[in-house]
Amino acid sequence: MDNETFRRCGHEFVEWIADYLRDVESYPVVSRVKPGEVKSRLPGAPPEAAESMDRIFADFREVILPGISHWQHPGWHAYFPANNSPASVLAEMLTAGLGVQGMIWQTSPAASELEDLVLDWLRQLTGLPAGFAGTIQDTASTAALCALISAREKATGFESNERGFRRPLTVYASGEAHSSIEKGVKIAGYGRENLRLIKTDANFALIPAELEAAIAADKAAGLMPACVVATLGTTSSTAVDPLRAVGEIAARHGLWLHVDAAYAGTAAVCPENRWILDGAERMDSFVFNPHKWMLTNFDCSAYFVKDPGALVRSFEIHPEYLKTGVDPYVKNYRDWGIQLGRRFRALKLWFVIRSYGAEGLRAFVREHQRLAALFRGWVEAAPDFELLAPVPFGLVCFRWNDGRRSDEELDGINKALLEKVNASGKVFLTHTVLRGRFTIRMVVGQRTTEERHVRTAWEVILSAARESAPRS
Amino acid sequence: MDNETFRRCGHEFVEWIADYLRDVESYPVVSRVKPGEVKSRLPGAPPEAAESMDRIFADFREVILPGISHWQHPGWHAYFPANNSPASVLAEMLTAGLGVQGMIWQTSPAASELEDLVLDWLRQLTGLPAGFAGTIQDTASTAALCALISAREKATGFESNERGFRRPLTVYASGEAHSSIEKGVKIAGYGRENLRLIKTDANFALIPAELEAAIAADKAAGLMPACVVATLGTTSSTAVDPLRAVGEIAARHGLWLHVDAAYAGTAAVCPENRWILDGAERMDSFVFNPHKWMLTNFDCSAYFVKDPGALVRSFEIHPEYLKTGVDPYVKNYRDWGIQLGRRFRALKLWFVIRSYGAEGLRAFVREHQRLAALFRGWVEAAPDFELLAPVPFGLVCFRWNDGRRSDEELDGINKALLEKVNASGKVFLTHTVLRGRFTIRMVVGQRTTEERHVRTAWEVILSAARESAPRS
Numbered sequence: 001m002d003n004e005t006f007r008r009c010g011h012e013f014v015e016w017i018a019d020y021l022r023d024v025e026s027y028p029v030v031s032r033v034k035p036g037e038v039k040s041r042l043p044g045a046p047p048e049a050a051e052s053m054d055r056i057f058a059d060f061r062e063v064i065l066p067g068i069s070h071w072q073h074p075g076w077h078a079y080f081p082a083n084n085s086p087a088s089v090l091a092e093m094l095t096a097g098l099g100v101q102g103m104i105w106q107t108s109p110a111a112s113e114l115e116d117l118v119l120d121w122l123r124q125l126t127g128l129p130a131g132f133a134g135t136i137q138d139t140a141s142t143a144a145l146c147a148l149i150s151a152r153e154k155a156t157g158f159e160s161n162e163r164g165f166r167r168p169l170t171v172y173a174s175g176e177a178h179s180s181i182e183k184g185v186k187i188a189g190y191g192r193e194n195l196r197l198i199k200t201d202a203n204f205a206l207i208p209a210e211l212e213a214a215i216a217a218d219k220a221a222g223l224m225p226a227c228v229v230a231t232l233g234t235t236s237s238t239a240v241d242p243l244r245a246v247g248e249i250a251a252r253h254g255l256w257l258h259v260d261a262a263y264a265g266t267a268a269v270c271p272e273n274r275w276i277l278d279g280a281e282r283m284d285s286f287v288f289n290p291h292k293w294m295l296t297n298f299d300c301s302a303y304f305v306k307d308p309g310a311l312v313r314s315f316e317i318h319p320e321y322l323k324t325g326v327d328p329y330v331k332n333y334r335d336w337g338i339q340l341g342r343r344f345r346a347l348k349l350w351f352v353i354r355s356y357g358a359e360g361l362r363a364f365v366r367e368h369q370r371l372a373a374l375f376r377g378w379v380e381a382a383p384d385f386e387l388l389a390p391v392p393f394g395l396v397c398f399r400w401n402d403g404r405r406s407d408e409e410l411d412g413i414n415k416a417l418l419e420k421v422n423a424s425g426k427v428f429l430t431h432t433v434l435r436g437r438f439t440i441r442m443v444v445g446q447r448t449t450e451e452r453h454v455r456t457a458w459e460v461i462l463s464a465a466r467e468s469a470p471r472s
Numbered sequence: 473m474d475n476e477t478f479r480r481c482g483h484e485f486v487e488w489i490a491d492y493l494r495d496v497e498s499y500p501v502v503s504r505v506k507p508g509e510v511k512s513r514l515p516g517a518p519p520e521a522a523e524s525m526d527r528i529f530a531d532f533r534e535v536i537l538p539g540i541s542h543w544q545h546p547g548w549h550a551y552f553p554a555n556n557s558p559a560s561v562l563a564e565m566l567t568a569g570l571g572v573q574g575m576i577w578q579t580s581p582a583a584s585e586l587e588d589l590v591l592d593w594l595r596q597l598t599g600l601p602a603g604f605a606g607t608i609q610d611t612a613s614t615a616a617l618c619a620l621i622s623a624r625e626k627a628t629g630f631e632s633n634e635r636g637f638r639r640p641l642t643v644y645a646s647g648e649a650h651s652s653i654e655k656g657v658k659i660a661g662y663g664r665e666n667l668r669l670i671k672t673d674a675n676f677a678l679i680p681a682e683l684e685a686a687i688a689a690d691k692a693a694g695l696m697p698a699c700v701v702a703t704l705g706t707t708s709s710t711a712v713d714p715l716r717a718v719g720e721i722a723a724r725h726g727l728w729l730h731v732d733a734a735y736a737g738t739a740a741v742c743p744e745n746r747w748i749l750d751g752a753e754r755m756d757s758f759v760f761n762p763h764k765w766m767l768t769n770f771d772c773s774a775y776f777v778k779d780p781g782a783l784v785r786s787f788e789i790h791p792e793y794l795k796t797g798v799d800p801y802v803k804n805y806r807d808w809g810i811q812l813g814r815r816f817r818a819l820k821l822w823f824v825i826r827s828y829g830a831e832g833l834r835a836f837v838r839e840h841q842r843l844a845a846l847f848r849g850w851v852e853a854a855p856d857f858e859l860l861a862p863v864p865f866g867l868v869c870f871r872w873n874d875g876r877r878s879d880e881e882l883d884g885i886n887k888a889l890l891e892k893v894n895a896s897g898k899v900f901l902t903h904t905v906l907r908g909r910f911t912i913r914m915v916v917g918q919r920t921t922e923e924r925h926v927r928t929a930w931e932v933i934l935s936a937a938r939e940s941a942p943r944s
Contacts, residue, residue: 010565013565013566014479021569030578031580037581050831051829060819067586069580079793082813086475090478090481090482093568096564097489101763108541109541110536110537113509125518138610139813142810142811149659162664180812186786187659188660190636192634194636235793298573317655321707321708321913338613350528354528359521
């Protein structure tokens with residue numbers, strides 16, 4: 001493709017993206033294609049000859065687009081959001097154009113130094129303690145794995161890296177912790193049976209006394225506790241583990257304390273939400289995802305550690321072909337995680353923070369919290385609905401319940417209700433199970449979601465309930 | 473930022489990127505900033521109020537750009553290339569605009585199904601055996617870790633995931649294997665002392681008899697061999713391990729065979745390079761990086777496995793909040809690797825393959841191999857230079873040597889020579905050490921590199937040698 005064709009297509013794509021971001025509301029939120037449908041419309045073998053970008057772009061619009069579920073739709077109330085934003089999309093364009101691979105300082109000093117700078121901006125914005133150093137990981141799953149590796153090395157005096165796993169180490173997290181903790185425990189070689197899922201209280205937060213008891217029992221059995229994971233904003237219900245109490249227990253027993261705030265970390269840009277970080281000085285590592293609630297294109301996880309030396313010592317490699325003369329004076333982020341190669345992801349964070357300003361980020365979070373509280377009020381006021389968890393941030397957990405049926409019956413009714421709601425194409429909500437009950441999750445966190453969208457969601461839910469729920 | 477501002481800035485950025493790609497040759501290849509210089513020019517705290525995109529973009533051009541090392545420069549002969557291409561940049565724009573997070577089929581069916589399709593296109597393009605199934609990983613480091621986890625689980629009957637690492641398992645790779653193998657061995661809990669670095673022959677390829685002997689010795693010592701890694705195109709010298717012989721040994725001992733072709737895998741688009749894959753039917757897993765030599769923006773590693781069931785069984789998680797009704801009928805790629813969240817990376821691969829066609833990709837690789845052979849000829853013909861390794865692909869390993877000095881003296885001379893060459897700003901080459909000798913690596917693999925650039929590189933080297941090397 002010559003330079004002029006790139007220019008022409010680039011302009012066409014900018015117009016398309018701008019139209020898409022403006023009109024995304026007009027699409028059904030979730031793709032309606034059937035399994036296999038997209039693939040069946042495309043040739044099974046690669047083309048021998050070059051094809052024109054016009055033709056490729058036409059196929060994108062006609063075949064790919066109908067198979068897209070629209071994460072940027074204002075009716076996206078599913079999972080947690082993965083927001084992009086105009087500033088972030090613009091930065092991604094430059095990142096793609098430069099094509100920088102920032103594995104070490106020398107391969108683009110600006111990529112390393114901007115990452116260093118912007119992660120400290122994030123630290124300041126969220127009120128994390130001074131001294132914590134940050135790096136960008138792709139996802140909170142990877143960050144959790146890094147924390148589990150660091151914990152393993154700390155517990156064994158950096159011997160597991162050298163000699164391999166020699167004796168069982170145990171890990172602690174609440175029963176509501178994210179699945180990536182179990183996954184990381186397996187990958188890092190701890191073994192799933194050495195992960196203790198600690199009981200939670202009525203609000204789905206870890207009970208410190210149960211944690212203490214589990215550690216004591218393991219020690220008595222001759223096992224070696226290595227790591228505890230506290231979650232600030234669990235996936236199912238955004239429950240907040242009591243960080244200070246957990247941190248005191250971790251410190252008393254010499255455990256690595258990893259804090260998973262993947263979704264809720266962004267809330268800490270507002271001082272009124274900083275209560276979640278009370279006790280943060282005890283943390284060894286902390287992760288939150290600007291790619292969720294901070295308007296930064298996926299992927300972008302901010303991983304902070306108290307002692308970068310322990311992180312680097314767990315991951316460093318020194319092959320001859322990567323040595324440079326400035327190594328003693330710079331940060332080579334290849335040693336701060338699993339991957340060697342690194343995209344220039346700091347650029348989009350820098351664009352987003354500057355484009356919104358701290359004020360703008362706070363206003364964004366506050367509006368979503370206001371809308372979630374509004375929705376919670378509607379659920380609480382409705383005779384046939386009930387709230388199933390507290391609403392500290394932007395997630396409302398609820399179900400239809402007329403008070404006359406068994407939990408089993410209610411599970412079926414709510415499952416059908418959710419399907420009906422999503423079939424509307426106007427909104428997309430997902431589910432979880434809380435205390436054995438099928439629970440509908442309504443997240444307010446998409447960049448373009450306004451009060452009118454939240455009202456629409458509630459109307460769709462009420463209407464679906466009128467049509468599908470049993471009459472008294 | 474309103475939609476119109478996004479549109480205006482988007483067009484401005486397209487023009488800038490097009491100019492950059494056209495004029496990248498005019499920049500010094502490697503950034504000339506000093507450590508700390510970029511950071512010192514930026515405010516240490518985030519802005520309170522929103523800033524205009526014009527101001528952010530101005531800072532990008534004035535502060536960030538001088539800190540960029542230009543991977544897309546035709547004089548980039550360092551490391552291995554990380555090519556972007558117009559088609560790939562265009563696709564990245566759409567990916568950013570859609571903001572899709574394709575963790576499971578439902579969250580964008582097109583992302584899952586296009587990944588499935590395009591990875592099979594890659595399988596066909598490179599002549600991998602039928603039946604191998606592919607997925608996109610971020611880097612070959614992550615893919616190697618996935619292979620090492622699968623190998624661990626296979627060796628222990630899927631018990632390590634459940635119970636943790638219980639007995640030492642051993643891993644084998646040549647002494648020239650990439651540093652990511654050592655890193656993966658540590659992360660997966662094998663321990664570095666259980667990685668056997670097997671001796672290589674005169675061409676830096678693994679010696680099968682040495683592998684066989686190492687496995688036998690470990691078995692005799694009561695250890696359990698689990699995995700062997702063969703490298704097709706090592707990082708230092710692009711040596712090719714004998715796949716068929718290694719595969720026979722792996723099969724005989726029941727070891728997982730992972731094949732790292734991160735750089736050279738792309739060469740297999742040309743039938744005349746397919747000799748490297750002789751014996752491929754024995755592989756359990758295979759990785760190569762379209763983000764290196766196949767014109768696809770970093771990051772994009774193609775990871776293939778013979779038995780997807782073994783991969784999925786190693787990584788699957790089933791939290792309630794990720795369950796969907798179609799799970800039995802679709803591929804949920806969250807279970808094909810470490811991360812849960814996934815960018816829509818198949819799109820850029822699809823754009824690149826269609827935009828170039830199989831013909832275009834082959835022509836691209838062939839031209840680089842032709843230019844590398846040309847450069848090799850100049851080195852061989854020059855009285856004061858010597859070739860230090862075979863040149864099967866696009867990398868030439870050489871040094872200055874007038875035949876009158878010790879290796880130690882030559883190391884110093886060549887180190888100084890390389891620094892002088894890179895100080896020119898016209899080219900960027902890096903080094904390695906082969907058999908203890910400081911070796912200059914000259915890679916021809918950047919998309920825009922033409923014969924005139926390779927000639928320039930040789931002239932810069934000769935001129936630097938005339939100025940800095942000792943006179944006889």
